[in-house]
Amino acid sequence: MNINATLLGQAITFAILIWVTMKFIWPPITAALEERAKKIADGLAAAERAKSDLANAEVKSQEALKEAKSKAAEIISLSEKRRNEIIEEAKNEARTEAERVLAQAKAEVDQEINKAKEALRSQVADLAMAGAEKILRREINPAAHAELLSSIRAEL
Amino acid sequence: MSESAGLTSSEYIHHHLTNLQVGQGFWTFNLDTLITSALLGFLVLGLFALVASKATSGVPGKLQSIVEVILEMVQTQVRDVFHGEPGMVAPLALTIFVWVFILNSVDLLPVDLIPHLLGMAGVGHWRAVPTADPNLTFAMSLTVFVLIYAYTFKAKGVGGFLKEALTAPFGAKMAPFNLIFRLIEDLAKPISLALRLFGNMYAGEMVFILIALLPPYLQWLLGAPWAIFHILIITLQAFIFMILTIIYLSMANESH
Numbered sequence: 309m310n311i312n313a314t315l316l317g318q319a320i321t322f323a324i325l326i327w328v329t330m331k332f333i334w335p336p337i338t339a340a341l342e343e344r345a346k347k348i349a350d351g352l353a354a355a356e357r358a359k360s361d362l363a364n365a366e367v368k369s370q371e372a373l374k375e376a377k378s379k380a381a382e383i384i385s386l387s388e389k390r391r392n393e394i395i396e397e398a399k400n401e402a403r404t405e406a407e408r409v410l411a412q413a414k415a416e417v418d419q420e421i422n423k424a425k426e427a428l429r430s431q432v433a434d435l436a437m438a439g440a441e442k443i444l445r446r447e448i449n450p451a452a453h454a455e456l457l458s459s460i461r462a463e464l
Numbered sequence: 465m466s467e468s469a470g471l472t473s474s475e476y477i478h479h480h481l482t483n484l485q486v487g488q489g490f491w492t493f494n495l496d497t498l499i500t501s502a503l504l505g506f507l508v509l510g511l512f513a514l515v516a517s518k519a520t521s522g523v524p525g526k527l528q529s530i531v532e533v534i535l536e537m538v539q540t541q542v543r544d545v546f547h548g549e550p551g552m553v554a555p556l557a558l559t560i561f562v563w564v565f566i567l568n569s570v571d572l573l574p575v576d577l578i579p580h581l582l583g584m585a586g587v588g589h590w591r592a593v594p595t596a597d598p599n600l601t602f603a604m605s606l607t608v609f610v611l612i613y614a615y616t617f618k619a620k621g622v623g624g625f626l627k628e629a630l631t632a633p634f635g636a637k638m639a640p641f642n643l644i645f646r647l648i649e650d651l652a653k654p655i656s657l658a659l660r661l662f663g664n665m666y667a668g669e670m671v672f673i674l675i676a677l678l679p680p681y682l683q684w685l686l687g688a689p690w691a692i693f694h695i696l697i698i699t700l701q702a703f704i705f706m707i708l709t710i711i712y713l714s715m716a717n718e719s720h
Contacts, residue, residue, distance in 0.1 A: 311599060312485075312492040318501060318603030325505045326552070326559045326607075332513035334555040337535050340528075343521035 433461040473677050480575065480673050482589040483597065494597055501567055501594040508566045509559070534562065541707055546714040548619075553713050556611070560604065561706040567595045568665060568698035572691055575672045595701075596665040598658060605657035608709050612653065615716035653712055657705060664701050668694050 437457060471479065483494040515531045524532060538561060542554045570578075571593045579590040594600045616625050629646040630639040668690075675687045 310492075311602060312490055312494070313487065314492070314494040314497055314597065314599035315603045315606070317493060317498050318600045319607050321498070321502050321505060322559075322563075322604055322607050325509055325563055326556055328506075328509050328513060329559040329562075330552055330555040333509065333516045333531075334535070334558065336516040336519045337528075337531060338539070340519035340521045340524075341532060341536070344524075347521060 429464050430461075433464050436460065436464070476677065477670075477673055479589065480579065480669075481591065483591050484587060484589045494591075494599060496590045496592070497594045497597040497600055500570065500592065501563075501600055504566045504570070504594075505563050508562055512562065534558070538706065542710055545707065545710045546717070548714075548717050553710060556713075557706045557710050560608075560709055561702050564595060564604075564661065564705050565698065565702035567593065567600070568701060570594070571596070571665060571668050571672065571694060571698065575669070575676050591669075593665055593669050595661055596669045598662045601658035601662040602654070604661075604705070605654035608657065608712065609650075609654040612650070612712050612716045615713050619717045653708075657708055661701050661705055664697055668697060 440457075484496045485492050485494055487493050511527075512531055515528050519528055535558060538558045539554055542550050542557055546553050573592065575592070578592040579587075582590045591597065620628065630636065630642055632642060633645070634642055671690055672687070675683055675690060678686065
């Protein structure tokens with residue numbers, strides 16, 4: 309074990325190495341480590357925030373969905389009601405129209421019947437007249453019996 | 465042994481334990497220790513500095529991850545042990561751990577590899593493991609010793625230090641004893657620091673040299689277990705030197 313001037317040389321080397329570490333190694337790496345720790349902390353906080361945001365959004369979307377559903381149900385019930393109304397209205401309209409058409413047809417038929425009756429009456433009168441004329445040609449004076457004939461016509 | 469045929473066992477051991485030296489008396493320099501320690505120190509810490517200069521707070525590369533793991537280990541130790549503003553303590557601890565670790569690791573290379581290669585280049589002696597040279601371990605521990613006193617004076621002032629040295633632990637009436645105790649306590653710190661590392665690495669080197677004296681076909685039988693065990697010692701000694709430095713500086717920073 310011989311101590312000599314090597315000790316001084318080593319001490320100098322040691323001092324330089326300490327200086328190198330203090331100056332060039334320790335500060336940049338600790339700075340990088342601290343920055344990374346901060347980044348990770350920020351990232352975790354952001355993830356946490358995103359999580360709660362997502363939960364909020366889910367709740368909101370649930371609410372919106374519920375609202376939309378109830379609105380849709382409302383619309384459907386309303387439209388059903390309206391449909392029934394429309395059907396009812398159409399039925400009523402159709403009924404009155406049918407009645408109207410029927411009444412008109414009846415009136416027309418009555419009119420036709422009356423017309424036919426009138427025509428028949430005059431024809432029967434004519435026919436009777438012609439028959440009576442043929443039978444009574446000679447004895448009956450049309451002028452003398454005009455009153456009688458017209459009364460018969462009126463009775464027919 | 466095979467490479468140094470012609471030497472006796474004791475000559476072989478002696479050859480391996482002789483430093484490459486220049487100079488006379490105290491002004492002798494162990495070139496092997498100086499060169500190896502400076503080369504490895506600047507290589508590894510230079511690599512660290514290179515990684516640090518490109519350090520990103522994003523996804524780190526493999527190299528940066530390694531450096532970060534080591535640095536965070538040191539930082540955790542400093543935080544746990546050292547109370548107060550760490551300042552230079554943490555970088556100092558990192559320097560000690562990395563430097564001692566890499567210098568100890570040279571012990572894992574085959575004992576004859578570097579001396580033999582340099583021998584072919586004409587270098588007569590070469591001790592490969594710088595931490596097995598007390599000059600290095602004492603250089604480190606005395607630097608730490610100076611820092612202990614710097615921290616003591618900074619934290620307590622000269623007056624505070626004198627008061628503490630004279631009155632702790634037995635009170636003012638026993639001042640001389642207190643002073644002697646304090647002296648022993650403080651001197652024991654650098655000596656124990658230096659000798660613990662030196663002793664461990666010297667012994668480790670010695671065992672490797674002795675194993676190298678066995679016949680080649682038997683060397684692995686002892687060499688492999690010892691090398692594996694030595695990985696633990698290398699790391700442990702680097703860690704102990706670092707943690708004790710932190711503890712001593714922490715003690716200097718606080719009052720007893």
